[in-house]
Every structure is written in C-alpha cells, then in structure tokens.
C-alpha cells in the first residue's frame with residue numbers, strides 16, 4: 001500500500017522489544033505535525049532478570065515472544081481501534097539485543113503484510129531523539145543528551161534522519177555505571193534508582209575521579225570512576241551502612257560533575273556549529289534522566305548556556321513503544337517507509353559518519 005500523503009493524519013502502531021521492555025502503543029500524528037498518544041502499553045520484564053543482576057538476552061527474547069501479542073492487543077483495545085484504523089506499523093529494529101529485536105521486527109512485518117500497511121524500521125535511538133517533538137512539539141534543531149542503560153550520547157538533532165553525534169562513551173554507559181555501582185555495593189537491581197535512594201542518606205566525602213573533565217571533545221568515560229569506586233569499597237570492607245551511603249553519594253556527585261562538564265562541552269560545540277543566533281534547546285532522554293541529582297546539574301548547565309531544558313515525562317524517557325510509533329509517523333509523513341527486507345540490527349549508529357571515539361567499545 002502506498003504511504004498516506006504527507007499532510008494527512010497518521011495513526012501508527014509502534015512495537016518495542018529491543019531490551020527488557022515489551023511494549024506496544026498507538027500514536028496519532030495530526031496533519032499539523034502535532035502528536036497524541038492513544039495508548040501505550042509497557043510490560044517490564046524486570047522481575048525475570050533481577051536475580052541475575054542484569055538483562056539475560058535469551059530470557060528477554062523468550063519473554064517478548066510470550067508478551068508481545070498480548071501487549072499489541074491491549075494497545076489497540078485501549079486506543080479503541082482495530083487494525084483497520086492504522087496507517088502504518090513501526091518497529092524498533094535496532095540497536096539492541098538481537099533476539100528481542102527479531103521478535104518485534106517479525107511481528108511488525110507480519111501485521112504490515114497481513115493488513116497491507118506500510119512498515120517502518122525505526123532506530124530505537126532516533127525514537128528517543130524525536131520524543132520531544134511528540135511531547136513538546138519541538139522544532140528542529142536541538143541538542144539531545146541520551147543517558148540510558150545501553151547508551152550515553154550527545155547529538156545534534158537537525159531533522160528526521162539527520163543526526164550529528166558530538167559525544168559518546170568510550171566504555172560504560174551511564175546507566176550501566178550506576179547498575180555496576182549498585183551491584184558492587186550490594187544494592188538491588190537496577191542500580192540507578194537504588195544508588196540514588198541510598199545516596200540521600202550519605203555524604204559525598206569520598207574522593208573519586210572525574211574522567212574526561214575539560215577535554216575538548218564531548219566524549220564520556222565511566223570505567224575509571226567505576227574502578228576507583230571498587231578500590232574505595234574494598235579499602236573500607238566490610239562496609240557499614242554509612243560507608244555504602246557515602247560511596248553512593250560520592251559516586252553520584254562524580255557522575256553529576258561529569259555530566260555537567262560533558263554536556264556543557266556539547267552545548268559549546270552546538271553553538272560553534274549552528275551559530276550563536278540559533279535557538280537552543282537541550283532534550284534529555286533515557287532512564288538515567290529520572291535521577292534528581294543529575295536533573296539539577298543539567299538545569300544549572302542549561303541555565304548557564306541559555307538552553308531551554310526539556311525532559312519528557314519519565315514514562316516517555318524510559319523505553320516505550322509510543323516513541324517508536326511517533327518516530328514511525330514522522331518517517332511516514334516524509335514518505336520514508338521500509339520494505340519488508342529491512343533487517344533487525346544489533347548495532348545501528350544514528351550518525352554512521354561520526355569519527356570513531358578513541359577506545360570506544362560496542363556502544364559507540
């Protein structure tokens with residue numbers, strides 16, 4: 001079926017299975033480019049993975065098989081629509097855990113084929129990047145800080161499909177660093193919320209390094225901080241409750257300094273590239289955006305550099321399918337549907353032309 005004309009309203013089913021959330025949603029994009037979430041269903045698999053202290057890819061893929069059709073049905077029911085009302089199907093096709101991606105991609109393609117609908121292979125990172133246009137009707141360009149369990153990047157979002165990566169992590173993602181810190185200190189999984197809660201009972205009295213501070217590019221590095229935390233924890237072993245709280249507070253303070261400095265550098269590069277007159281907005285996405293200490297650090301840096309700060313609501317910052325449906329609608333409105341040979345991709349950089357960051361591992 002030919003894509004709907006660019007100025008027509010579009011109703012899109014979104015599917016997300018790239019990590020440990022099984023999600024389906026229906027989003028409508030109006031002809032004027034504004035968006036509305038008609039339903040958003042997220043089935044977290046957290047309890048399936050908690051015992052292992054991290055996501056087990058094979059368990060995740062199997063759980064997606066079990067949960068996805070139920071989530072899709074629920075999303076349509078809550079939107080009070082059936083398949084006939086859809087103008088397209090969008091599926092997160094990467095980057096992520098390949099088993100789960102394949103489940104989502106095959107399901108999305110099957111619905112598209114069966115119903116004669118256009119199929120859109122959505123980059124999960126692009127979906128995070130475009131969410132602020134759904135929530136705040138934000139115009140291009142803007143700066144994105146993506147901080148999740150798998151990704152830590154700053155990008156200039158110039159248009160749909162036009163992304164310029166400024167910074168990435170050379171080693172661990174920010175959420176991953178929180179999760180590893182939590183695990184090291186014996187806290188519950190995922191570590192991020194646990195470390196934040198514990199930090200409120202402690203004081204940031206333990207000296208920890210802030211890698212990359214002041215560097216001229218905008219990259220991040222968290223591995224050295226994690227190692228230093230381990231050494232400080234070992235030196236104090238056995239850890240008292242106060243030790244754990246102080247270690248959490250000190251770790252979180254170091255991360256806040258790193259995020260403040262690296263984001264400030266990305267803002268400077270944004271201004272250098274786009275000119276001082278260009279409108280300035282910083283969008284924060286990813287689960288780590290929920291951290292209040294980091295949020296206040298970002299508020300300070302946005303104020304200092306005169307950027308409007310936009311943090312979508314938590315349920316749209318973390319993984320969900322409304323953002324996938326929305327990115328699909330943005331693509332469909334531009335005639336950017338995919339054919340059914342579009343693959344699931346474990347790796348899928350948003351800016352393939354970005355120069356490799358020295359030492360960067362799989363997350364670059």
Ligand code: KG4
Nearest residue numbers: 148149150175190192193286287288291318
């Ligand atoms: O975006 P997200 O839900 O999933 C992906 O990784 O794609 O992000 C999850 C990550 C986890 O690493 C979790 O520990 C972290 O976000 N996180 C936090 C907080 N809440 C979630 N990190 C720090 N502070 C928090 N309050």
Ligand code: ZN
Nearest residue numbers: 128148318319
């Ligand atoms: Zn994500």
